[in-house]
Structures are given as C-alpha cells and as structure tokens.
Amino acid sequence: MTAQRIESIDELKRLSNRLRIDIVRMIGAAGSGHPGGSLSEVELLAALYFRVLHHDPARPDWPDRDRFILSKGHGVPALYAVLAAAGYIDAALLPTLRKLDSPLQGHPDRRMLPILEASTGSLGQGISIGIGMALAAKLDNKDFHTFVMVGDGEIQEGQNWEAAMFASAHKLNNLTVILDNNKQQLDDWTEKIVRVEPLSEKFRAFGWNAVDIDGHNFAQVIPALEQARANMSERPTAIIASTVKGKGVSFMENNVKWHGVAPKPEEVEAAVKELEAKFA
C-alpha cells in the first residue's frame, strides 16, 4: 500500500519547492534550527513518502508499514514538512517547531509525536535502531522495509560501522541506508574535518550494495529507492545521495554558515520569494 502516490515528476518538484518554503518559514519562526541539512534532503524525503514507502497516513500504526528513521535528527524540519504534506500532521503545527508543548521538537521525539519511528538527535545511532526493526521483520516473516537516513558528517561516528558489519553479516536486505551526502558538517566541509569518502566503496567493503546518485534528481532518486525497497539480494543497500547543503536558497547553498543558524525575518522573506519564483 502506498498512500498519496504522486506520479508526475513535475508535481514532485513543485511539492519539493513547497516543502522548502515550509522549512525556511518553520526555522525562521523557531529562531533556531538547521536549514542547510533540512534543505538538502527534501527530494529524498518527498520520493520516500510519495512514491516508495508502503504506508498509510490514515493508519500510522499499521504494523506492516515501512519504517523511516531520520538518524540525522537535526534535519527534522524537512521531515515535519513532508509528514504534514502527506497528511500525518496538521500543517498548522509547523510554525510551532521548537516551541513549548509542541509535538514538533527540535529533534525527532516520539514521546511527543508517536508517528515518528524513533527519537534521534545523538548522531550515529539510527542504523542500529533500523537493524532492530529489520531483524524484527525477518523474525516475524513480514516484508516491511526499513529506511534510515544518515548524514555524511554523521558517518564519522564509529557505531555506524559496527552496524554496517552486523547488517551485512545478517543479510538484512530489508534495510536501506540513505546517505545525504551534502559534504558539510557544522564546523566546515566534511573533507576538511575528517574525510569520509570514498563512501560507496566503504559500504561495499562492509558487504552492502551501494549506489551513487544525485540526491536532487528524481529520475535517479526514485529508481534507487524503489530498487532498494525491492532488494532481493542478500545484502543491505546504501544509497549515497550527492546533495547540496541549503539547496534551493541561493544564499544558503554550500555555505557552512547555514548548517545550524536560523534565517532572520528578512532572510526568510528573501528565501521564500526566491523559492516562490521558481514555480511562478
């Protein structure tokens, strides 16, 4: 079952643009947050929720639903925007991001928003949680798939590689890691902090299928995700998605400053204006 399938690529692009506007507005209203890594993951999330995941917004606790874990929890504004677009949460909640009593916590918190599959925010742990879910699926002979999104900076955490070894050793072909390779982390370009490349080769060495794609190009994103979802090999899949940090807002693109700084009201206005112009 796939809810709200969007067939048209143009429509998905339009949706992505709307999500970007939501993200910028949300973080602007919160006065804090992480626009860079939220904007880089938009197409990946849009493709998941509107093309790939077997899910049903009317039944968020459907036991056979596919699981999605946002291990790079700071990128959660994009997830909230997608969840609102898919009908899981009320769009009116979006401006409450990071505010007292809001279910939209600064990082994913399933106590406050139980439709989230996992609470994240301490980097490096999502793949392990995903393994637990993928293992449970195998034990119960269920065919739900577990997707985990990690960042390229996040992959510096050693636990990812403990998890990578385990997942291939246990032939978890129902597990897919999507690596949002936006090439920057908080302090600087990832290359300048601790190089993580070559990424697909690393995953292959750990016994995974690995594919390199352009993470903003639906013609590459959708087939990669679908193929991972239908994976009949005995290996888990890693999709290394090359992305642009701050994608869609010219003054944020590839600028390390926008990893974790909220746009001021005039910057929100400029960003929204630019994004709105794209589909005017």
Added chain:
Amino acid sequence: MTTISTKFEMKMGVATREAYGQALAELGRTNPSLIVLDADLAKSTFSATFAKEFPDRFFSVGIAEANMVGIAGGLALAGKLPFASSFAVFLCDKGYDQLRMCAAYPHVNAKFVGSHGGISIGEDGPSQQSVEDFALACALPGFTVLCPADEFSTRALVKQMAELVGPCYMRTGRAKAPIIYSAADTFQIGRAKLHGIGRDVAIVACGFEVGYALQAQAQLQEEGIAARVLDMHTLKPLDHEAIALAASECGAIVTAEEHLLDGGLGSRVARSAAMSRPVPIEFVGINNTYSESATPEQLMEKYGLAAPYIVEAAKKVVKRK
C-alpha cells in the same frame, strides 16, 4: 517473609549471572517475543543458556556494545522484548549514549543486564570491574534498576522485569553468590526484602553485599546490637517506605554496596532518608578509586567491603544517634 538470622552461614549457590541465564531460557519457553542479544560474552553473561535452547532468537552483535543497545531499542520499537547482555562496565559505559537515546528517552520496553558487576570479579582487574553502573543506570529517567543478591531473587526478578513495561537495567555478579533465599520466597520490584526486626541499626545492602550484611547482623547481635537488614534489590524506584520505616524505628542506617560511594545505593538511600526522617548514615562502598587485580576475597577486604567493615560502620553510626 521476615527471617531473623542469628547466624548467617555463607553457603554458596550459583552466581547471579548463571541464574539470569536460566531465567532467560525459562522465559523463552513461554514468551516468543523474547529476543536475546549479547556482545561476544554470552558464555560469561550466561545468555548462552538461552542461545543454546533458542538459537533463532539469539543474536551476537560481536564486540560492539553501542550497536547492541541501539538494536535492542529498534527491536523494542518493533514489538519485541529484547534482553541485551554484556559485562556491566561495557554495557553501561560504552553503551551509555545509546541507553539514553534508544531506551530511556523514548521509554522503550528493552531490558539490559550487565554481568561482572563490582570488584568481586577479581583477577581481571579494574578495566572489567563495573563500579559506576548503578550511578549511570539510575541517572536514566524512567529506568528500573535492579541488583539481586542470590540466585533465587535473580530468577524471580528477571521474570518480573520481563513483565514490567519500560526500560530496565539489572546487574549480575560473576562470583558464586551466597544462598539467601529459597524458591518459596517472593519478590516485588521496588519493595525491599526485610531480614530481622532489630531496632538499633538498619543495614541497607544490595547484591553481593547482602550476604556480608547478614554476616554483620549476626556478629552485631553477639555484641548486643540488634540490626535489621534490608535487601534493596531495587535501586530504582527505591523503596522509600522501607527506608522511612527503618529510619524511624532504628534511628541509624548503614548502606553497603559493591559500587563507588558516589551515585549508588548509599547516595540514593541518603537522599531518601533526608526527605523523610534524617538520621545518621554510614556508607560502605568503594571510596573514589578503581580497584586492582587480586582474588575476590582479597579485594573485598582491601577495598573495605567485607562483613567486618559493615560491623564497624554499624557501631560508628549507632554512636552517632
């Protein structure tokens, strides 16, 4: 059950870690959701007892404790009942962020059992000896923290832990544990087990120290001091009622634990007493240091955890009344 021990004989049964393995295997027979994880120490934690009977529901993650705790979290989120075991020091210390993020914070139904707690593991030395696990585990909101004293209480508490919904940590020990209870004894998480009705001093102990506390109780009795012993097998939630009653009836407390004095049973009992009925308290535990390699007996003596130290502390605290 209230027992008055006039003379406590340290008759050794099986180690609490071994009883844990037996309890797991028993639970596995009735609960198909039970999944056991270990980090290459299954023969030492005795989760191997379960693995032998249920190989399909046992996973060794290799030497990767952080990953193990995360997987346990994921299994719990997918409706399984995971029990993850390793040495207490590796489980709690290496897996701490994961215990926080994947178990405590989302409050999932996952159970964690750390063996080789304390210094009574002996010769392997301080790198393997967990002396801070109580402090770490008790600091996690929503966690239930257990330290059974013997094989009977271990088996009973493992079963209760499986029935309790929410994250739990249990410390088990490597050394053979003195037999304190019988299969007829019942235990309840959060309720201390009372031994004796002495009104001069209350000795609150957990784990291996309960045996020493009972020895100390017998010794004190010979010297005319009537002590009661509380087996505080549940460090969290603490049995405040039993502590308040002990404080009001005895007017003096000694705590005894195989743990650093900071943040363990003593700290928790002191806070509890301070909130109900402040009385003088003396603390038996490890004082701001790591231990070393030696026989368990030598270490329990050198680091001040054996029965005579509890006797000494009791006499001191009675004088402070």
